[in-house]
Amino acid sequence: MKKIIFSLFVALSSVSAVQAADANAGKEKSGACSACHGPTGVSGSPMFPNIAGQNDAYIIKQLKDFKSGARTDAMMAPMAANLSDADMADLAAHFSSLPSANEQAAAASSSADTSTDAAPASAPAAGSVEIVSSTPAAAIYAGNVAAGKNKSAACAACHGADGNSLVPTYPSLAGQSANYIAKQLADFKSGNRNDPIMAGMVAALTQEDMDDLAAYFAVQNTKAGTGESNEAGHKLYLGGDAAKGITACIACHGVTGKGMKQAGFPSITGQSQDYLKKQLASFRDGTRGNDNSGIMRNIAIKLSDADIEAVSQYISSLK
Ligand code: HEC
Ligand code: HEC
Ligand code: HEC
The missing domain is CATH 1.10.760.10 (Cytochrome c-like domain)
Structure with a gap:
């Protein structure tokens, strides 16, 4: 009792x-x-x-x-x-x-009934790529690949004509998710992501330009990484580090680094070790702070210099 x-x-x-x-x-x-x-x-x-x-x-x-x-x-x-x-x-x-x-889906569909022109009813035409915002209410715009190709001439010098960069400090864009590219361009424009070169490039771009450019680069073929593998980096990528509270990179960026489009997790395959290191260090010291909810900053802050060196080398070897 x-x-x-x-x-x-x-x-x-x-x-x-x-x-x-x-x-x-x-x-x-x-x-x-x-x-x-x-x-x-x-x-x-x-x-x-x-x-x-x-x-x-x-x-x-x-x-x-x-x-x-x-x-x-x-x-x-x-x-x-x-x-x-x-x-x-x-x-x-x-x-x-x-x-x-x-309940959330029911509420969204009843509000969608009253604003029928918010999203195109038909499937996007061939040659276009849907830009799906992670904000459910936002309109869906289909970026046009052919228009994006014309507009991409200004980008080729640094990012390569097909979006595969030959210079380590310039990231490759080929095969990246259209949503992620469009988000980065908007972030460079608003100043949410700081880079003096890119700020100048995006200043004159409209939302439509950014969506078209994103569509064009998204459908180009990613070149396989050419870096050498790294054992410690491999381990961190696959398993994270529970003792330090580091979530495994694979959880969001996937087995081959191709990311998860729907969730807004970018592809990191085909990037140079130099570019990867710079991004991880910038998330760690907060100079790059355009990741929603601090998702990458919360991870990068727990990475040591040796972790960054190792994991970025490993990622640069992903095919
Ligand atoms: C003069 C060189 C140069 C030109 C021209 C240029 N960029 Fe960039 N771009 C860069 C650099 C450098 C970065 C990396 C910035 C950083 O380190 O954060 C970058 C980053 C980006 C990113 C982010 C990539 C990622 O993986 O996060 C996108 C998207 C991008 N550029 C698109 C474009 C587009 C579209 C154009 C043409 C309208 C363009 N760039 C023109 C140099 C350039
Ligand atoms: C919980 C999900 C998640 C995990 C886990 C994660 N990332 Fe990320 N990562 C993201 C998101 C989201 C972004 C894009 C942020 C933005 O919108 O700019 C990103 C961006 C990046 C970028 C910049 C890509 C570019 O093109 O500029 C690199 C590099 C990166 N992550 C490496 C890593 C590494 C290394 C790990 C493991 C130590 C890791 N990430 C773990 C979600 C994650
Ligand atoms: C990197 C992605 C990721 C992040 C970030 C994350 N979770 Fe999870 N969560 C998962 C996955 C995957 C599962 C399913 C695990 C399984 O298969 O057993 C899960 C399962 C759960 C469950 C169990 C759900 C059920 O029905 O059994 C809860 C509760 C939960 N998470 C809460 C949280 C909370 C709270 C946070 C923030 C502090 C968080 N999660 C952050 C990926 C994540």
Whole structure:
């Protein structure tokens, strides 16, 4: 009897601990989660579960299990490793308070009914590439490949006529996702991503120009990486570093570095080690801060110089 009362007391006090959790604080802490689980807890990729509207006690239990290792997952282990009990309770309060995926889809389709001209009803014409924004409400514009080719003459000197750069300081654009290219161009234009050369290049571009250029480069063939492999870099890329809380690069950039278009994770294949090193160092010191929710800055800040050297060499060898 004593035992029953005791466990009842434990159960009740853990319920009140859940109630004391702060959903607003959880929202603040959820930036790192949104990359995979979506900003509203509904994931843009079939790889990641929806967690909006999930029971809070269940979310807390899963996070504890990922932290203790009772539930194993290469992506969630480093995410949960850094969370305190209070963080978990706040995050659970936030995600459980959000409408479920079905409720969000129903709300989006009823609002889409009233604004029929927001997105083209037909499939994009041949020779065009859909630019899908990660913001669900944004209009979908189909960039035109042929128009992009004409406009790309100004880019060829540095990025190569087919988007495969021959100079290590200039990134290749061939085969990169159109969404990512369009986002970078818009970020250079707004100053969200700083580069004196690119700022000058984009100043006169319209949104349509940027979408056309993105469409053109996206359909070019990526050349395989020519760098040498690196054992330590390979390990970090595939497994991350749980002790340092580094999420494996493979989780978002994929086995061969081609990224995940839908989720906004860029291809990093075919880039020079010099370019990769510069980007990782810039995310680490914050000079590049255009990654949504600090997704790359949160990872890069935990990388040592040796990590950056090794992982960038490994990536430059990906085919
Ligand atoms: C790099 C991508 C990634 C990030 C970032 C991430 N997750 Fe996950 N999460 C996953 C994957 C993948 C799974 C499924 C794991 C499995 O297959 O067991 C998962 C599972 C979960 C689950 C269990 C869902 C269920 O139905 O069992 C919860 C809860 C969760 N994540 C919460 C979070 C929270 C909170 C954050 C932020 C602190 C976060 N995740 C950040 C990829 C991620
Ligand atoms: C004079 C050389 C030069 C020209 C011309 C040039 N760029 Fe760039 N571009 C760069 C450099 C340098 C960077 C890398 C900036 C950095 O280090 O962050 C870059 C970066 C980019 C990126 C980001 C790539 C990534 O992987 O994140 C895109 C997209 C891009 N340029 C598109 C264009 C387009 C489109 C044009 C033509 C309208 C163009 N560039 C013209 C030098 C140039
Ligand atoms: C949770 C997802 C995620 C993980 C894990 C991740 N990245 Fe990224 N990475 C991104 C996103 C998103 C961007 C693009 C940010 C933006 O919009 O500019 C990016 C950009 C980059 C870029 C710049 C690409 C370019 O063309 O300029 C490099 C380099 C990079 N990541 C390397 C890595 C390495 C190395 C690791 C592992 C140590 C890693 N990433 C882990 C999501 C991730």
